[in-house]
Every structure is written in structure tokens, then in C-alpha cells.
Amino acid sequence: MNNAVRIALDAMGGDSGPSVVVPAAAxxxxxRPDVSFSLYGDEKLIRPILDAHPALARKTQIVHSDVSIKxxxxxxxxxxxxxxxxxxxxxxxxxxxxxxxxxxxxxxxGALMAMAKVCLRTMPQIDxxxxxxxxxxxxxxxxxxxxxxTIGADAQxxxxxxxxxxxMARIIFDIERPTVGLLNVGVEEIKxxxxxxxxxxxxxxxxxxxxxxxxxxxxxxxxxxxxxVIVTEGFTGNIALKTAxxxxxxxxxxxxxxxxxxxxxxxxxxxxxxxxxxxxxxxxPGKVNGGVFLGLDGVVIKSHGGADAExxxxxxxxGYDMVRHELLAKTRExxxxxxxxxxxxxxxxxxxx
Amino acid sequence: MNNAVRIALDAMGGDSGPSVVVPAAAxxxxxRPDVSFSLYGDEKLIRPILDAHPALARKTQIVHSDVSIKxxxxxxxxxxxxxxxxxxxxxxxxxxxxxxxxxxxxxxxGALMAMAKVCLRTMPQIDxxxxxxxxxxxxxxxxxxxxxxTIGADAQxxxxxxxxxxxMARIIFDIERPTVGLLNVGVEEIKxxxxxxxxxxxxxxxxxxxxxxxxxxxxxxxxxxxxxVIVTEGFTGNIALKTAxxxxxxxxxxxxxxxxxxxxxxxxxxxxxxxxxxxxxxxxPGKVNGGVFLGLDGVVIKSHGGADAExxxxxxxxGYDMVRHELLAKTRExxxxxxxxxxxxxxxxxxxx
Numbered sequence: 001m002n003n004a005v006r007i008a009l010d011a012m013g014g015d016s017g018p019s020v021v022v023p024a025a026a027x028x029x030x031x032r033p034d035v036s037f038s039l040y041g042d043e044k045l046i047r048p049i050l051d052a053h054p055a056l057a058r059k060t061q062i063v064h065s066d067v068s069i070k071x072x073x074x075x076x077x078x079x080x081x082x083x084x085x086x087x088x089x090x091x092x093x094x095x096x097x098x099x100x101x102x103x104x105x106x107x108x109x110g111a112l113m114a115m116a117k118v119c120l121r122t123m124p125q126i127d128x129x130x131x132x133x134x135x136x137x138x139x140x141x142x143x144x145x146x147x148x149x150t151i152g153a154d155a156q157x158x159x160x161x162x163x164x165x166x167x168m169a170r171i172i173f174d175i176e177r178p179t180v181g182l183l184n185v186g187v188e189e190i191k192x193x194x195x196x197x198x199x200x201x202x203x204x205x206x207x208x209x210x211x212x213x214x215x216x217x218x219x220x221x222x223x224x225x226x227x228x229v230i231v232t233e234g235f236t237g238n239i240a241l242k243t244a245x246x247x248x249x250x251x252x253x254x255x256x257x258x259x260x261x262x263x264x265x266x267x268x269x270x271x272x273x274x275x276x277x278x279x280x281x282x283x284x285p286g287k288v289n290g291g292v293f294l295g296l297d298g299v300v301i302k303s304h305g306g307a308d309a310e311x312x313x314x315x316x317x318x319g320y321d322m323v324r325h326e327l328l329a330k331t332r333e334x335x336x337x338x339x340x341x342x343x344x345x346x347x348x349x350x351x352x353x
Numbered sequence: 354m355n356n357a358v359r360i361a362l363d364a365m366g367g368d369s370g371p372s373v374v375v376p377a378a379a380x381x382x383x384x385r386p387d388v389s390f391s392l393y394g395d396e397k398l399i400r401p402i403l404d405a406h407p408a409l410a411r412k413t414q415i416v417h418s419d420v421s422i423k424x425x426x427x428x429x430x431x432x433x434x435x436x437x438x439x440x441x442x443x444x445x446x447x448x449x450x451x452x453x454x455x456x457x458x459x460x461x462x463g464a465l466m467a468m469a470k471v472c473l474r475t476m477p478q479i480d481x482x483x484x485x486x487x488x489x490x491x492x493x494x495x496x497x498x499x500x501x502x503t504i505g506a507d508a509q510x511x512x513x514x515x516x517x518x519x520x521m522a523r524i525i526f527d528i529e530r531p532t533v534g535l536l537n538v539g540v541e542e543i544k545x546x547x548x549x550x551x552x553x554x555x556x557x558x559x560x561x562x563x564x565x566x567x568x569x570x571x572x573x574x575x576x577x578x579x580x581x582v583i584v585t586e587g588f589t590g591n592i593a594l595k596t597a598x599x600x601x602x603x604x605x606x607x608x609x610x611x612x613x614x615x616x617x618x619x620x621x622x623x624x625x626x627x628x629x630x631x632x633x634x635x636x637x638p639g640k641v642n643g644g645v646f647l648g649l650d651g652v653v654i655k656s657h658g659g660a661d662a663e664x665x666x667x668x669x670x671x672g673y674d675m676v677r678h679e680l681l682a683k684t685r686e687x688x689x690x691x692x693x694x695x696x697x698x699x700x701x702x703x704x705x706x
């Protein structure tokens with residue numbers, strides 16, 4: 001694939017709209033020169049910012065739309081008010097029509113997922129989409145899914161999540177057989193929900209070529225980076241994600257309080273400030289950006305609503321890598337392998353009675 | 354209640370057994386002089402340590418037992434091997450027999466819960482017990498439950514959790530009407546599980562005198578301390594707890610790395626080291642100790658398995674406060690009020706057809 005990657009951006013999404021999205025595209029263009037952009041949104045807001053980035057302007061078209069989805073719109077409101085007409089819908093629809101290779105929006109997650117589901121639909125053999133987060137760990141990064149697309153999961157959906165997460169891990173971590181763990185609780189004998197146990201049995205027996213099933217993991221394995229991919233249903237995944245974000249903010253506040261506590265700690269802060277800046281960067285959720293919507297028949301990237309241009313550019317780069325390394329094809333291949341395995345393991349049995 | 358509070362300690366529980374438990378009792382005795390102790394476990398291990406604390410020895414009896422529950426025993430193994438005979442069982446049984454007012458163990462959580470359930474049983478009108486954690490927040494502390502006693506919860510169990518948590522909050526935070534939130538996910542329209550919504554409706558309408566229902570909260574509200582009591586079922590609660598612990602450890606490692614990064618950061622650390630010590634104390638899970646088992650017909654405190662004497666003493670003090678301020682009576686009173694309210698709100702309806 002040597003053609004340019006065509007990127008659709010919802011220029012109106014996020015807390016800052018085009019004033020973040022356009023500079024982000026300019027940053028991404030420097031790092032990934034073989035791309036072109038379509039910016040969806042209010043042309044009179046986008047144009048002046050784009051004019052300030054001439055290199056970007058040469059690779060970019062603006063597709064005007066009057067309607068923007070608000071961060072506070074409910075998914076059903078967004079669909080009622082913005083189906084077909086909104087910048088968010090039109091950016092997604094460009095992927096559907098084959099005019100773009102992927103779409104990025106920093107708009108509201110519920111609306112983006114609802115529109116992406118209606119417009120793109122799920123992949124064959126996948127019933128429900130998922131949101132995958134890239135989670136900073138002591139070993140580097142892991143993929144955690146589902147962090148809130150849908151609530152509850154039966155064993156089959158957990159297996160689908162494992163496969164989709166492993167396909168994504170192959171690409172972003174560049175490993176052939178990522179390790180996958182199922183999130184569970186530690187008390188031995190009540191060890192988790194029946195569906196988690198059932199999914200674990202299937203994954204262990206399946207012996208998939210591109211998925212190394214590790215077993216159960218617990219909440220503290222997220223930060224340790226015990227496995228490349230951690231699988232859980234969307235309710236627990238969303239709460240784990242926000243608990244970790246909240247804990248990081250809480251400790252950040254403790255650190256600020258501690259450094260202001262006395263004259264000697266302020267002097268200490270002065271000497272250690274470059275270390276603190278590095279630390280702040282590590283703890284900044286905007287740095288690890290780009291939630292990936294998985295299971296859809298198209299690549300959709302959700303940027304953090306409060307991301308700055310650097311953060312949004314990171315989300316664009318995640319999408320670029322997903323397309324260049326063929327996330328959808330890899331996912332389809334792995335689903336096919338899993339289904340083959342399943343047929344071999346449990347052949348249909350004829351029961352005469 | 355002016356009698357001494359009689360405390361049963363499982364001296365063999367935790368990573369260090371009597372070498373932590375006995376000094377912890379000595380610390381607790383200084384802070385709460387109106388207590389007496391029974392230490393359950395291997396007398397030849399306990400006696401020499403106790404002899405080194407003469408003030409404690411005067412208030413303490415040793416009840417010898419040959420059997421100790423291992424940290425790795427499964428609950429069913431523990432019950433098979435240690436019912437009646439183990440130090441853990443005998444310490445719990447002292448509460449059952451009325452010989453002790455509460456029990457503390459740092460032994461394995463699953464075994465302790467299984468034995469406590471079999472020995473003490475649940476309170477009237479409470480079907481299942483819960484484990485409540487005291488969670489450090491930016492506002493101070495909150496109570497979070499259930500962090501892993503049982504998995505899954507219907508609306509009634511969530512309501513029971515709210516009531517039990519509020520009763521505990523009245524005591525440890527000394528407020529008459531603690532605020533209570535139900536843990537949920539943020540996307541408006543899929544807002545959570547049916548049972549969470551149903552529990553929210555009942556709590557809102559009930560208008561209980563000792564429970565101020567706040568509404569739904571999200572994962573990041575844990576660290577913020579948005580409410581005094583956060584309610585969720587045990588699977589999600591356990592994962593949230595361990596995710597927060599893991600994130601705190603991860604950031605602790607980042608801080609150590611950052612402070613070793615350069616000469617100037619090491620100089621900075623030198624000046625700010627008292628601030629760092631204060632910070633480490635805030636991030637130390639051993640400091641906020643004493644998971645409380647709720648819903649049982651007796652007060653059972655679980656200390657962290659890796660707690661030092663200071664941490665275990667904290668768990669003893671939590672139990673002391675629960676008994677002095679009558680946790681069980683307050684919980685029963687609040688359950689009765691909730692049931693009254695329920696009858697008034699939904700009187701039995703005669704349907705003729």
C-alpha cells in the first residue's frame with residue numbers, strides 16, 4: 001500500500017474544535033508526510049486557521065457543514081440532530097463511502113460510537129463494538145478493552161474482545177503473538193464470573209497463532225503491564241480507566257502540595273524540576289491518546305476531548321498505523337482462525353434421541 | 354458502654370504473624386487503654402514476644418491453637434482444615450460466643466470471609482456480606498464497598514450495601530447523614546446496569562434520615578472524594594481497588610526513577626526528602642488499613658496481609674471505634690427505617706382480576 005493515507009477529521013469535536021484539530025493535522029503531516037486530510041466542519045472557522053499552515057493547506061480539503069455535535073448531546077439527540085448533516089457524521093461517512101481510510105474525532109464518545117455503529121456497522125461475526133484504550137504501564141504500554149462501548153459481556157463477546165485487542169496489539173506493539181489476560185478478581189474460589197471462566201477455557205484451548213492467552217489478571221496488573229492486552233466488559237473497564245485517571249490526578253495533587261510544603265521542599269523542586277516535568281508528561285492522559293473503536297467495519301479513532309494539538313496528532317498517528325498495518329484485515333483473519341479452531345475443538349455432534 | 358472492649362486477634366494471620374500482631378496490640382493499647390486482648394495461635398511463638406511487652410501482657414490472654422490458615426489456602430481448604438481448630442476460626446468464634454467484642458485478622462481474605470460467614474452468619478434481612486475499604490481521597494477518606502466479598506448484585510443488595518456503608522460512615526467520619534453515590538459509567542443513555550438504576554430510584558425516594566443519596570458517581574470520583582460512601586458490587590469494586598493500588602505503585606516507581614535521573618534531581622530530592630516521606634506515607638496502602646466486613650452478625654476487621662505493626666494497630670482501632678459506636682445497632686436501625694420507608698412507598702396492592 002503506497003498510496004497516501006486519506007484522513008477524515010471532525011474539525012468541530014473536542015473542547016477546542018478547529019483551533020486544536022488544524023494544528024494537530026499540521027504536526028501529524030510532518031511526521032507522516034504520505035497523508036491527505038479532509039476537514040469536516042464550519043468553513044469560516046476552519047479556513048483562517050488552515051491558511052496559517054500552508055504546507056497542510058496543500059494536502060487538505062474542507063468539507064463545510066453547519067451542524068456540530070455538542071459535547072453534552074446524548075447519543076440519541078446527536079443522531080436526531082446530526083445524522084447526515086453534522087461534521088461528525090460526514091467524517092464517518094467518508095470512511096463508509098471509501099473516500100477516507102480512517103476518521104478521528106475528539107467529539108463526545110457516546111455520539112461518536114452511536115453514529116459510527118449506524119453508519120459503518122459492525123464487522124461480520126462481531127455483534128458489538130468496543131473501545132480500546134492504550135494504557136501506560138511500568139513495562140511500556142498495554143491495550144485495555146472494552147473501556148465503555150457496551151455494558152456486560154457473554155463469553156463469546158469476551159473472546160471477540162480478546163481477538164480484536166490482540167489484532168490491535170500486533171500492530172501498535174509490533175509483536176506477532178501478543179499476550180492476553182482476562183480481568184478478574186483474586187479470591188481463588190469465587191474467581192469471577194462464569195462468562196469470564198468460560199472465555200478463559202476457550203482461549204486456552206484455541207491455541208491461536210496470533211494470541212498468547214496468559215490467564216486471569218487483576219486490577220493491579222494494569223499498571224504493571226503484565227500482559228499486552230487486558231480484556232473486560234465495558235462497565236468494569238470504564239470504571240477501571242476512570243479510577244486510574246482519578247488516582248493519577250489525586251497523586252499529582254499530593255505531589256504539588258508536598259512540593260509547596262516548606263522552603264526546603266521548594267528548593268528541592270527547583271533542582272528537580274526537569275524530573276518533575278518528565279513525570280508530569282508521563283502522568284498526562286492527553287499524551288497517551290487515541291481510543292480506538294474496534295469491531296466496526298472501518299477505522300474510527302476517538303481523541304480525548306481535552307487533548308491539545310500534540311495529543312490529537314498522537315490520535316491521528318494511531319489511526320495511520322492501524323490503516324498502514326491493516327487492522328481490519330488482521331482482525332478478520334484472526335476471527336476466521338478462531339472460528340476454524342472452534343469447529344475443530346467442538347465438532348457438531350449428532351445426537352440420536 | 355464503659356466496660357473494656359474485648360478484642361480477639363488471630364495472631365497467626367498475615368505475612369509476619371505474631372511478630373507484627375503482638376507489637377500492634379501494644380501500640381493499640383497505648384492509644385485505647387480500655388481494652389483487653391485474646392491472642393489466638395501458637396503459644397510458643399506468641400509468648401516470648403508478649404513477654405517483651407509487660408503492659409500488654411497484663412491485659413492479654415493467649416489461647417493456644419496448633420492450626421494456622423495459610424495465606425495460600427483456598428476458602429474451602431481453610432474450612433476443611435481449620436474449622437474449630439484454627440486460630441482464625443477460634444478468634445471469630447470468640448465473637449460468636451460473646452467472649453470478644455470484635456476480631457481482627459491479617460489472614461487470607463477468602464478464608465476469613467468464609468469462616469466468618471459460617472460462624473457468625475449474616476444479620477437479619479441482609480442476605481450477603483460485603484467488604485468495605487477506607488479509601489484515601491483529596492477530601493480525606495471515603496468508604497468504598499463491596500471490594501470483593503461477593504460478585505454481582507441485584508438492586509436490593511446495592512441498597513443494602515448503601516445502608517451498611519452509611520452506617521459505617523456515620524461512625525468513622527462522625528457525620529449524621531453521610532452522602533452516598535452509586536458507581537456507574539458516564540455515557541448518558543447507556544447509563545449503567547438496570548439494577549444500578551433501580552437501586553438509585555429507591556434510594557432517592559426513600560429519604561432516609563441517615564443517608565443522603567447523591568446519585569451516580571464515576572471511577573474518578575473515588576480519588577476526588579465526591580461522596581462519603583461509594584457503592585458497587587464486589588467484582589467491579591475489587592478491580593477498582595486494585596487498579597488504584599496498582600496506579601499508585603506505578604507512579605511511585607515513576608517518581609523514584611525521576612528523582613534518580615540526574616544530579617540536579619538527586620540534589621532536589623535531598624532538599625525535598627521530608628516532603629517525599631510525607632508523600633510516601635500518603636500513598637502507602639498499609640497506612641489506610643482495616644477493611645471492615647459488613648453485614649455479618651459480629652464485627653470482623655481484615656488487616657492488610659503485609660501491614661506492619663502500625664498498620665495492624667490501625668485496623669484494631671477501626672474495630673474499636675465500630676464497637677464503641679455500635680455499628681451493628683446503627684446498621685439494624687437503618688435497615689428497619691429503610692424497610693418502613695419501602696412499605697410506605699409501595700403498599701401492597703390488591704388487584705382484582
